[in-house]
Amino acid sequence: MNDFNNYPVEKIRNDFPVLSQDVNGKPLVYLDNGATTQKPVAVINRISEYYLKENSNVHRGVHHLSQVATGLYENARQYIANYINAEESSEIIFTRGTTEAINLLATALRPWVNAGDEIVVSVMEHHSNMVPWQQLCFERKAKLKVIPMDMEGNLDLDMLAKMLNPKTKLVAVTHISNVLGTVNPVKEIIDIAHNAGVPVLLDGAQGIAHEVVDVRELSADFYAFSGHKIYAPMGIGVLYGRKTWLRRLPPYQFGGEMIDQVSFERTTFNELPYKYEAGTPNVEGALGLEAALRYVSETGMENIVRHEEELLRLAEKGLEETDGMRIIGKANKKAAVLSFVVNGIHPYDLGTLLDQMGIAVRTGHHCAQPLMDYLGIPGTVRASFAMYNTKEDVNAFIKAVEKAVEMLR
């Protein structure tokens, strides 16, 4: 069976064995992809092959396996650089994920931020792209400024332009909101910031999974993402940084691998990207991430995005039939992330009933408490779609929501 427009969804589902199981006596409908995605056999096999045949520490030994592992690790870096169209592989810093990538940057930027300076975030940021900047501002006596949005979930770019001034050190904004699904006009945001001479970090945790990412076309200064949101293992992520920036900034952690020469009097640091990768890296994770991006490329991100948009449209249309339904996030451009509340029903109760019907969704504040405050709601139910979800998944979800709402009324 093919879904919309010959999209080979059945073939894709066969690559994700975890999806064919029953939960609470019902076929699993996995719609919590905004939290983490499932992994295809290609990724699982890649990791197992590494430990069966190739494992060694990297950049350290003259022996055969160490050279094999080093080659594979650096090839993965190159593949990822090409995937997001970075100029050089040395602009790809491996991290544990988006959170660590942003903390790395917040640490490296510390000496650049002084009393009275300003950092700009948006009201729809995940805590990962807000708390590190807030804490940096506290520490350096700088000021955190917040780009507002309208109630549909569109950022106010006129306000952004007005906020920027010679004291602004960084604009840190999400590519795609993990709550509202808003696809922010990031090219425009970057142009506005660059006109004022301000660099931009994009939180790409959702962006990497639901958009074609081209850091050079965007002129992004920094782009952070997690592997596990795009079918790769947990514990691996990337900070892309333009090399002119990465060269200027100081290291993040100190230890092995990131050094050049060490004596008790002084230490000099390694070249990019190793300056930012202290200690033994997550080689299996890097290889798993490469395998995941290769897997995604077989179907093509454009085709995945189109498929997910069809699912989103179908789900939104179906949900609107439910009495008291309020969809949270109606931005001009949306990715396949669908938040909603139902009048008089707590999101947690709805989520619990959906689970009993085999439907996995997220409920709560989705690591965006300031956004919930802004919207005046305690939380939402969130369904988020991935390349392996089907029309049948959406239909089962809509029916389950209707049934759950009836039961709770």
Ligand SMILES: *Cc1c(COP(=O)(O)O)cnc(C)c1O
């Ligand atoms: C998931 C997510 C993060 C955090 O990613 P980790 O993998 O937990 O580090 C940050 N921002 C957004 C928008 C996310 O969806």
